[in-house]
Amino acid sequence: MGQKGKRYSPRFQFQVMLEVLDSHGRRYPTKGIEMQSDTRNSTLVGIDRDVLGISREKHHRFFLSRTEATCFLFRAEGQAQGYAYVWPDGQVGPLAAKTTESFRDISMTSLHHAAMRNPPQISILVPGTNRQAIEIAFNNHLEIVLPFVFFSSKPLPDLENYLLHSPGLM
16 A cells, blocks of 8 residues: 555664564564564553553453464664554554654554555554544545544543554453
């Protein structure tokens, strides 16, 4: 997906590490990609605490137990900046970035990885308050297909640097 003939050049230099974990947090080497020594998904949980103010540890355990899920961890200068799950059906999400500056790069890189799988479509669930994500979606010719309304009895977290996976898991 995206414009033909144009390459996206990120502003940050990211080391993309493929994180393949099972439900017990064990990591498995994948085609020569360097793995972290951390044996739990604490890096992902730490990003969620920074971005959303809550832990999504159970969600990560669920996503990482799914063999079709690919989780990319993005680092800049040795520090985790965000993560994104990319699915074989072309869905990207959940995705979290610690800063609005890194959100665009992480989103664009994740959309690129989704497109490389040649799915029938690419999809993201964009919170309506995330203007940057809406801009990225429209600039990459994504369409609004199914709008959702999200109600909560508690204050919502800031979703400026976050893309959802599904309404049921938020």
